[in-house]
Amino acid sequence: MMNLKNIIIVTGHYGSGKTNFSANLALKLAKKSAVSVVDLDIVNPFFRTADFKDLFAGNNISLIASKYANSSLDIPALGFGISGAVKNSGDRTSVGNGTSVSSYTIIDTGGDDEGAKALGRYSDILANRQYEMLYVVNMYRYHTRKPEEALELLCAIETVSGLKCTGIVNNSHLCGETTPEIIAASLPYANEIAGKAGVPLLFTVGKRGINCESVDFPAEVLVKTTWQ
Amino acid sequence: MEKSLMKGNEACAEAAIRAGCKCYFGYPITPQNEITAYMSKCLPKIEGGVFVQAESEIGAVNMLYGCAGSGVRCMTSSSSPGISLKAEGISYLAGADLPCVIVNIQRGGPGLGTIQPSQADYWQATKAMGHGDLRIPTLAPNSVQEMVDMTTKAFKIAEKYRTPVMILADGLLGQMMEPVNFSDETLSCEPYSFGANGHGNKRPKNIINSLYLDPLKLEERINERFARYEKIRLNESAADYDKGAKIVVAAYGSTARVARSAVDKARAEGINAGLFRPQTLWPFPEKQIKDATVNAKAVLVSEMSMGQMVDDVKMALEFKLPVEFFGRQGGFVPNPDEILAKIKEMEGKYNA
Numbered sequence: 001m002m003n004l005k006n007i008i009i010v011t012g013h014y015g016s017g018k019t020n021f022s023a024n025l026a027l028k029l030a031k032k033s034a035v036s037v038v039d040l041d042i043v044n045p046f047f048r049t050a051d052f053k054d055l056f057a058g059n060n061i062s063l064i065a066s067k068y069a070n071s072s073l074d075i076p077a078l079g080f081g082i083s084g085a086v087k088n089s090g091d092r093t094s095v096g097n098g099t100s101v102s103s104y105t106i107i108d109t110g111g112d113d114e115g116a117k118a119l120g121r122y123s124d125i126l127a128n129r130q131y132e133m134l135y136v137v138n139m140y141r142y143h144t145r146k147p148e149e150a151l152e153l154l155c156a157i158e159t160v161s162g163l164k165c166t167g168i169v170n171n172s173h174l175c176g177e178t179t180p181e182i183i184a185a186s187l188p189y190a191n192e193i194a195g196k197a198g199v200p201l202l203f204t205v206g207k208r209g210i211n212c213e214s215v216d217f218p219a220e221v222l223v224k225t226t227w228q
Numbered sequence: 229m230e231k232s233l234m235k236g237n238e239a240c241a242e243a244a245i246r247a248g249c250k251c252y253f254g255y256p257i258t259p260q261n262e263i264t265a266y267m268s269k270c271l272p273k274i275e276g277g278v279f280v281q282a283e284s285e286i287g288a289v290n291m292l293y294g295c296a297g298s299g300v301r302c303m304t305s306s307s308s309p310g311i312s313l314k315a316e317g318i319s320y321l322a323g324a325d326l327p328c329v330i331v332n333i334q335r336g337g338p339g340l341g342t343i344q345p346s347q348a349d350y351w352q353a354t355k356a357m358g359h360g361d362l363r364i365p366t367l368a369p370n371s372v373q374e375m376v377d378m379t380t381k382a383f384k385i386a387e388k389y390r391t392p393v394m395i396l397a398d399g400l401l402g403q404m405m406e407p408v409n410f411s412d413e414t415l416s417c418e419p420y421s422f423g424a425n426g427h428g429n430k431r432p433k434n435i436i437n438s439l440y441l442d443p444l445k446l447e448e449r450i451n452e453r454f455a456r457y458e459k460i461r462l463n464e465s466a467a468d469y470d471k472g473a474k475i476v477v478a479a480y481g482s483t484a485r486v487a488r489s490a491v492d493k494a495r496a497e498g499i500n501a502g503l504f505r506p507q508t509l510w511p512f513p514e515k516q517i518k519d520a521t522v523n524a525k526a527v528l529v530s531e532m533s534m535g536q537m538v539d540d541v542k543m544a545l546e547f548k549l550p551v552e553f554f555g556r557q558g559g560f561v562p563n564p565d566e567i568l569a570k571i572k573e574m575e576g577k578y579n580a
Contacts, residue, residue, distance in 0.1 A: 140230075142233065175233065226564070
């Protein structure tokens with residue numbers, strides 16, 4: 001699917017749906033490729049990629065997270081494995097019999113420019129590699145409702161990470177209140193952001209099964225509360 | 229205004245600004261940091277807005293005292309261990325009759341406990357929020373929308389009765405995202421008339437104080453304050469509940485969301501269960517729980533604690549109904565099936 005480069009960095013306003021998108025992307029790519037997901041979120045205490053440990057294990061996706069992720073320890077630790085994973089990412093992975101598959105590394109960052117600061121730690125490694133840096137946007141997210149607000153944040157993320165955005169992911173939704181019209185209405189917003197940032201609008205995400213022509217990346221809702 | 233997606237913590241901060249909050253004093257602690265971060269970004273942009281990251285929680289709560297004492301609407305927020313540090317200052321705020329809003333996004337304790345969600349500060353908020361004879365009206369939201377609505381309400385109650393008001397939420401409510409609406413209602417941003425902000429020889433001087441050299445004056449003040457508490461008890465208690473159930477599940481905050489799912493599942497299986505959800509913890513909604521339990525055989529209290537609301541439920545029901553408890557601790561949020569299993573067990577036990 002989707003001619004993405006092998007290192008995929010996922011950024012966005014916190015609460016834009018980065019983690020849910022990253023997990024869905026990992027599950028899609030894992031059907032044909034080796035996939036690692038790096039949880040680089042040092043901002044959020046809960047609702048983070050490390051929540052999907054079991055789901056990933058069941059789908060042969062390796063999860064690289066700080067050993068303190070989802071623990072009670074309140075420190076923004078990055079962990080030892082991340083550097084190596086970033087360095088080795090994108091290489092083909094042997095699956096035996098002399099064959100190999102392409103391998104993807106998805107880096108799920110924390111929200112906003114604060115969360116993207118952690119990327120700066122690896123930017124010297126990443127900048128010399130072929131990477132995608134996707135910017136996830138949600139038109140219904142307070143403070144990024146206007147394209148200029150989303151662009152301002154993108155600029156801040158690029159500045160602190162030292163990396164350049166390569167594509168926009170339109171994840172506009174209102175949780176359980178999302179309708180096909182709500183998604184369709186976000187297209188001009190997402191296109192304007194992509195146009196002004198000079199990068200393509202790569203995907204429009206929607207809950208699997210939603211009847212909306214604009215959706216080209218059907219996704220499961222994986223980030224949820226215990227009562228959902 | 230159209231709906232927006234917000235995190236509970238952000239929604240609380242934005243609602244406070246819209247309710248006329250001009251000053252915020254805080255100190256970082258997970259899982260409430262988005263309130264502090266939001267205020268640091270947004271408050272300096274409004275007229276008269278001041279954000280201070282204090283040197284400690286104790287510093288922050290005393291800045292709140294000075295700010296409210298000068299008549300300005302203000303707020304602080306923290307999470308459990310930080311609220312304990314603020315307790316002395318909250319007692320002083322109550323002793324000086326200063327309106328302000330204190331938000332507790334609870335995490336697990338005692339001590340540093342965990343950064344995961346908890347509801348183990350119920351006793352602290354409703355019974356022991358600082359030394360002395362005092363009450364703190366305590367509001368318990370269970371959705372991001374209620375984080376908005378109750379923050380607005382907290383500022384109104386604080387001003388109306390000249391008292392600190394607490395919003396007792398939990399880490400899950402603070403961190404989760406839901407669609408919210410802000411009302412177009414405009415609240416007064418005018419300084420409180422009692423503020424010690426300079427009389428300019430145009431009015432009698434205003435004094436902000438909690439120390440009384442004359443015991444009679446202190447007693448008189450406490451009695452007057454308790455007359456206000458009685459009005460709060462009569463007018464401000466609130467709850468959301470089902471009527472006519474045989475097994476009533478009492479839960480607030482995030483746990484009430486889980487309990488709602490459990491009750492709906494029980495009903496789908498033909499069990500006559502209902503939810504009672506206090507929206508104010510002090511005053512505890514006594515009349516409302518009586519109304520909710522008219523047909524009840526038993527009550528199940530569910531909390532993310534060892535059962536701190538249980539006694540209030542028993543007292544409100546005058547010990548006339550059996551009250552059982554199911555809870556999780558240590559940062560765990562109960563899941564609907566766990567509560568459902570307890571409902572089923574009680575259905576059999578009490579022949580409901």
